[in-house]
Amino acid sequence: MKSQIADERPTPGQASVKTRRFSVSLVWIVPIVAVLVGISLVVHSILQEGPTITLTFKTGDGLTANKTEVRYRNVVIGHVSDVELSDDQKSVVATVKLSKQAESFTREDSKYWVVRPRIGAGGVSGIDTLLSGDYIGADIGQSNNRAKNFNGLENPPPITYGEQGKRFTLHTQDLGSLDIGSAVYYRKIPVGEVVAYALDTDGKGVNLEVFVHAPNDAYVTENTRFWNVSGIDVSVGANGFAVKTESLSSMLVGGIAFGAPPYSPDDKPAAENKNYDLFNDQQTALAPPNGRPQYLTMRFDQALRGLKVDAPVEFLGIEFGRVVSVNLDFDEAKKGFPVLVGVVVYPQRLGQAYTKMLKVLHHDPDDEAAGVRLIGTFIENGLRAQARSGNLLTGQLYIAMDFYPKAAKVAFNPDARPVIIPTLPGSLEQLQEKFEAMVDKLNKLPVERIANNLDNNLVELRKGLAQFNAKTLPGVQTTLQDVSKTLQSANSTLAEDSPQREQLKQTMDEVSRMSRSLRELSDYLGRNPESLLRGRPKDAPAQDLQPSRN
Amino acid sequence: MITNDRLIICEHCDCVYEKVTLAKHQKTLCTRCGGVLQRYNGLTVQQRLALSFTAAVLWLFANFYPVMSISLQGLKNSATLWDSVLALSQGPITFIALVAAISIIIAPVFQLLLLIWVFSFALGGHRSPGFKLCMRWLETLRPWSMLEVCLLGAMVAVFKLAGLLDVLPGIGLFALAALSLLLIRIAGRDVRDLWDVLEPAQNPSTEEVMDEVPNR
Numbered sequence: 001m002k003s004q005i006a007d008e009r010p011t012p013g014q015a016s017v018k019t020r021r022f023s024v025s026l027v028w029i030v031p032i033v034a035v036l037v038g039i040s041l042v043v044h045s046i047l048q049e050g051p052t053i054t055l056t057f058k059t060g061d062g063l064t065a066n067k068t069e070v071r072y073r074n075v076v077i078g079h080v081s082d083v084e085l086s087d088d089q090k091s092v093v094a095t096v097k098l099s100k101q102a103e104s105f106t107r108e109d110s111k112y113w114v115v116r117p118r119i120g121a122g123g124v125s126g127i128d129t130l131l132s133g134d135y136i137g138a139d140i141g142q143s144n145n146r147a148k149n150f151n152g153l154e155n156p157p158p159i160t161y162g163e164q165g166k167r168f169t170l171h172t173q174d175l176g177s178l179d180i181g182s183a184v185y186y187r188k189i190p191v192g193e194v195v196a197y198a199l200d201t202d203g204k205g206v207n208l209e210v211f212v213h214a215p216n217d218a219y220v221t222e223n224t225r226f227w228n229v230s231g232i233d234v235s236v237g238a239n240g241f242a243v244k245t246e247s248l249s250s251m252l253v254g255g256i257a258f259g260a261p262p263y264s265p266d267d268k269p270a271a272e273n274k275n276y277d278l279f280n281d282q283q284t285a286l287a288p289p290n291g292r293p294q295y296l297t298m299r300f301d302q303a304l305r306g307l308k309v310d311a312p313v314e315f316l317g318i319e320f321g322r323v324v325s326v327n328l329d330f331d332e333a334k335k336g337f338p339v340l341v342g343v344v345v346y347p348q349r350l351g352q353a354y355t356k357m358l359k360v361l362h363h364d365p366d367d368e369a370a371g372v373r374l375i376g377t378f379i380e381n382g383l384r385a386q387a388r389s390g391n392l393l394t395g396q397l398y399i400a401m402d403f404y405p406k407a408a409k410v411a412f413n414p415d416a417r418p419v420i421i422p423t424l425p426g427s428l429e430q431l432q433e434k435f436e437a438m439v440d441k442l443n444k445l446p447v448e449r450i451a452n453n454l455d456n457n458l459v460e461l462r463k464g465l466a467q468f469n470a471k472t473l474p475g476v477q478t479t480l481q482d483v484s485k486t487l488q489s490a491n492s493t494l495a496e497d498s499p500q501r502e503q504l505k506q507t508m509d510e511v512s513r514m515s516r517s518l519r520e521l522s523d524y525l526g527r528n529p530e531s532l533l534r535g536r537p538k539d540a541p542a543q544d545l546q547p548s549r550n
Numbered sequence: 551m552i553t554n555d556r557l558i559i560c561e562h563c564d565c566v567y568e569k570v571t572l573a574k575h576q577k578t579l580c581t582r583c584g585g586v587l588q589r590y591n592g593l594t595v596q597q598r599l600a601l602s603f604t605a606a607v608l609w610l611f612a613n614f615y616p617v618m619s620i621s622l623q624g625l626k627n628s629a630t631l632w633d634s635v636l637a638l639s640q641g642p643i644t645f646i647a648l649v650a651a652i653s654i655i656i657a658p659v660f661q662l663l664l665l666i667w668v669f670s671f672a673l674g675g676h677r678s679p680g681f682k683l684c685m686r687w688l689e690t691l692r693p694w695s696m697l698e699v700c701l702l703g704a705m706v707a708v709f710k711l712a713g714l715l716d717v718l719p720g721i722g723l724f725a726l727a728a729l730s731l732l733l734i735r736i737a738g739r740d741v742r743d744l745w746d747v748l749e750p751a752q753n754p755s756t757e758e759v760m761d762e763v764p765n766r
Contacts, residue, residue: 031603
């Protein structure tokens with residue numbers, strides 16, 4: 001404080017002195033500056049303060065108050081300020097203070113999960129957290145609504161940070177060995193992954209959600225088929241032993257491959273969230289589309305050992321369906337146990353035959369009654385089903401549908417659903433029946449009597465033979481001796497110097513002379529034919545009677 | 551009694567001298583032991599009050615902002631003065647935590663509060679209520695206030711850890727440094743001048759006088 005003391009001087013006037021009651025020293029700037037700095041710090045921190053949210057996790061594993069950070073793309077956007085049990089002690093509630101610029105992370109569909117080291121068959125992640133400690137990963141949402149409380153995910157979402165690509169839904173009977181994170185392959189290159197799976201609403205199937213990253217999502221087209229490539233496909237064929245697998249990873253954790261049939265005209269990229277069926281293998285996936293299924297029932301009056309569900313159904317040798325059920329039935333009228341076989345056939349698999357038939361008959365594939373009538377006419381023409389043996393070794397049966405015009409007529413019931421196809425006994429069974437009939441006939445033969453008769457005959461035969469030996473054979477011997485004698489005498493008769501031969505020679509000479517005289521006569525007659533009438537002239541010289549010299 | 555006010559005793563050898571008025575840059579020394587008897591103090595009461603307020607603000611900074619933060623491979627930690635006291639109290643040496651709390655938090659804050667109390671009345675030219683008690687407590691607290699020790703410890707920690715970890719000195723450390731320097735300046739023996747500057751109240755009660763005598 002400054003106080004002024006008025007001077008007392010003999011001066012003409014006395015200035016009036018005004019005393020300032022409070023004078024402020026410049027030193028006050030110092031605390032003011034300090035306070036200002038303090039205020040600015042406080043204001044700064046208040047301005048920096050973002051929204052506070054709560055995350056609910058199953059466990060507080062890796063969460064530490066004031067230490068665990070919340071990161072997005074590895075940039076810190078907040079930190080956990082408190083970790084405590086929920087009121088019902090069933091979960092852990094972490095209070096997170098987000099920074100100012102992370103305000104948009106309060107969107108309702110934002111996701112939070114704890115990043116910790118994970119080592120699985122599909123890969124290793126979060127190794128850096130081994131040193132730095134766990135942190136909370138965040139992914140921004142799209143929703144316009146804001147929320148304060150979030151449920152923390154137990155596993156990191158496979159697709160984060162708004163990755164470009166498309167999601168598709170696949171329907172399948174069961175999950176198989178697929179899991180979240182299983183890769184999706186296109187031409188054996190991993191281009192996406194399974195991001196979610198859930199049961200159907202009716203629990204009769206599984207819906208898989210797959211994500212295909214851009215730019216490869218353009219290869220998923222309207223015609224694309226998806227199939228399962230989990231595990232190893234071992235096949236033994238005419239070409240030898242073949243092992244097929246998509247990759248080591250798909251062998252362990254399963255995988256899905258997709259592709260379009262080679263000939264797919266007018267194909268365009270599929271829309272987001274399109275639904276597809278997941279086939280069991282590539283072959284069935286790339287087969288022509290099955291079209292409308294047609295359920296048929298067949299009733300066999302024979303045991304069908306070896307007929308399994310999924311056995312093929314063939315029409316004139318072309319596979320176009322499969323067996324879906326094999327059940328035993330009780331026939332009230334016959335008191336028998338026929339086998340009811342349910343099959344599903346896909347007429348469209350017959351290809352050209354089917355399309356041509358539709359065109360010619362002006363048949364509408366959606367008109368069920370007309371379809372049944374068509375089957376009725378086929379049955380009229382002899383369409384019959386038969387269980388045939390596909391493999392003699394294993395005894396596997398398949399159902400063959402064929403035309404047998406000679407088959408007995410069967411009444412067709414057009415109102416029965418599924419349509420009942422009359423059957424014929426199987427080829428092997430027919431063979432068996434014939435064989436049985438033959439055996440029956442053989443059984444009926446009087447084998448015993450025949451054997452007795454045969455025995456008697458044999459006895460007689462033996463007797464005859466003994467007689468033959470005793471009596472006939474000596475006779476034969478004497479006869480043979482006689483024959484030998486005869487031959488001997490004949491031989492001597494024909495010998496060189498035998499009298500018979502002499503006589504024969506003389507005879508032959510006589511004959512020769514006789515023939516000569518005959519020639520003379522004929523010559524004479526040739527010259528004197530009148531002598532035949534007049535006789536020989538008397539005066540004829542004697543030399544004229546001489547035979548000619550030639 | 552009044553003459554006694556003009557006398558001064560050497561702290562080191564109990565030699566008695568007469569007080570003198572000092573100009574700038576002057577100090578008086580004991581002729582026997584050479585110890586400093588008086589030093590020129592250029593600060594007015596108002597300046598001291600202002601500095602006391604500054605010190606109070608700095609104390610707030612030092613206590614509510616982290617003194618330092620360390621980080622190693624993404625692991626981060628930071629501590630305020632109060633955190634360090636709490637950390638000590640959770641260990642097996644709770645008693646040390648009490649000492650630390652007194653010497654680095656409680657003693658300075660009491661010193662500052664007493665100074666502000668005394669100086670704000672001194673600004674008006676008269677003694678505050680309980681002036682004698684306050685002045686005695688200021689003397690008592692002075693050896694207990696060990697902010698500069700704490701500052702040294704923190705500095706040593708910062709430099710030692712710097713090789714191993716990433717150490718970031720926080721706002722608290724700077725505030726602590728400024729505060730310890732300020733406290734040396736304003737909470738020193740110069741406060742005793744107030745006894746001379748401020749006349750006792752017009753009718754001091756005998757109790758106050760009686761109270762003062764045995765302490766002196």
